[in-house]
Amino acid sequence: MIWSENALKGKRILITGASSGIGRACAILCSMLGAEIVACGRNEERLADTISKLSGSGHLSLAFDLNNEQNIEEEIRKLKGSNPISGFIHSAGIERTNPLKTVYMDDFVEMFKTNVASATAITKQITKPGIYDKNGLSIVLISSVIGLLGERGKIEYSATKAALSGLTKSLALELSAKNVRVNSISPAMIITEMLDRMFEVLPRESVANIEGRHLLGIPDVQSVASMAVYLLSDAARYITGTNIVLDSGYSMS
Numbered sequence: 668m669i670w671s672e673n674a675l676k677g678k679r680i681l682i683t684g685a686s687s688g689i690g691r692a693c694a695i696l697c698s699m700l701g702a703e704i705v706a707c708g709r710n711e712e713r714l715a716d717t718i719s720k721l722s723g724s725g726h727l728s729l730a731f732d733l734n735n736e737q738n739i740e741e742e743i744r745k746l747k748g749s750n751p752i753s754g755f756i757h758s759a760g761i762e763r764t765n766p767l768k769t770v771y772m773d774d775f776v777e778m779f780k781t782n783v784a785s786a787t788a789i790t791k792q793i794t795k796p797g798i799y800d801k802n803g804l805s806i807v808l809i810s811s812v813i814g815l816l817g818e819r820g821k822i823e824y825s826a827t828k829a830a831l832s833g834l835t836k837s838l839a840l841e842l843s844a845k846n847v848r849v850n851s852i853s854p855a856m857i858i859t860e861m862l863d864r865m866f867e868v869l870p871r872e873s874v875a876n877i878e879g880r881h882l883l884g885i886p887d888v889q890s891v892a893s894m895a896v897y898l899l900s901d902a903a904r905y906i907t908g909t910n911i912v913l914d915s916g917y918s919m920s
Contacts, residue, residue: 674900676701679725679750679800681793683733683785684759686713688859689809691720692888693756693895698722700896703750705729707742708759725750733759733785734777743792752793753800754899757786758809760827764820775823782827783834790838794845801846805899808835808851809891812914815853828853832910839908848907850898855880855917858887882916 680697684690685706694704698721706728708714714728731742746752760782765774786808793799813821814828831851839849856862856877862885866874878885894913897903912918 672700674700674896675754678753678899679703679705680754680756680899681705681707681746681752681789682756682758683707683789684757684809685717685728686710688758688861689854689857689888689891690756690758691717692892693758695720695722696889696892696896697754697899698726702754702899705746705752707731709733734780736788739785739788740792743789743798746793747795747797751800752798753802753804755789755793755804755806756809756895756899757789757807759785760809762821762824765823766820767822770822775826778823779827779830782824783830786831787834787838790842790849794842794847799845799847803901803904804842804845804847805903806838806842806847806849807895807898808849809895810835810851810853810910812853812855812912812918815912816918835910836908843907848898848903850903850906850908851910852891852894852898853910853912853914854886854891855914856885857891858885880917880920881914882920884915886913886915 675697680702682690682694685694686708694706694717698704703725706714706717711730718726729742731738761778808831810831811828813825817825835849835851
């Protein structure tokens with residue numbers, strides 16, 4: 668997508684998972700388009716590295732545990748009285764490959780907290796008076812095409828990503844009266860350091876099969892960041908409750 672350099676000027680965007688991958692790409696692109704970034708993650712050093720790569724000024728980082736609701740509330744409260752939040756990208760998440768016989772409730776709960784419940788907890792906090800932009804707040808949840816299709820060994824992950832679809836619709840309905848839009852993006856595989864490491868240990872035949880299912884090639888993180896920017900921008904002001912599949916034809920192959 669081609670954007671005006673001021674497409675997000677005056678907007679303040681909170682991004683989880685901003686220390687790497689899709690979250691970092693979103694932070695960099697949003698800053699290039701004029702936004703102030705609130706970069707969130709656990710690792711302060713990696714967050715500082717993200718901040719150093721951003722364009723413009725006024726950026727800050729918040730380091731907190733996504734599985735700790737009290738910690739989330741305390742950190743988000745620090746934003747009250749400053750520039751209001753007009754965008755939120757929930758990119759943080761964990762992924763595991765576990766067959767059913769190795770899936771335990773405690774592990775399932777941990778992944779659900781990080782991938783789904785934390786998005787709800789942050790949304791709850793940023794939609795409080797004095798924190799969000801009453802002229803419009805756009806929330807973008809990064810889901811996965813695996814939440815739509817399922818996959819062997821991805822029981823926990825696919826269930827949590829499917830849950831984000833329901834969360835998107837329910838939040839969109841409940842928050843529309845506050846001028847808040849909520850949408851999600853469902854990518855398939857994305858070129859990241861994690862994918863590179865996975866391809867290094869997989870048999871060549873398996874890698875070729877994965878690549879072949881992406882009919883237009885495996886997208887990079889910029890493609891997801893660009894779609895997130897569109898949903899954050901005023902160009903998408905009438906879009907809410909929608910899941911956008913960005914999978915290079917993976918779900919059709």
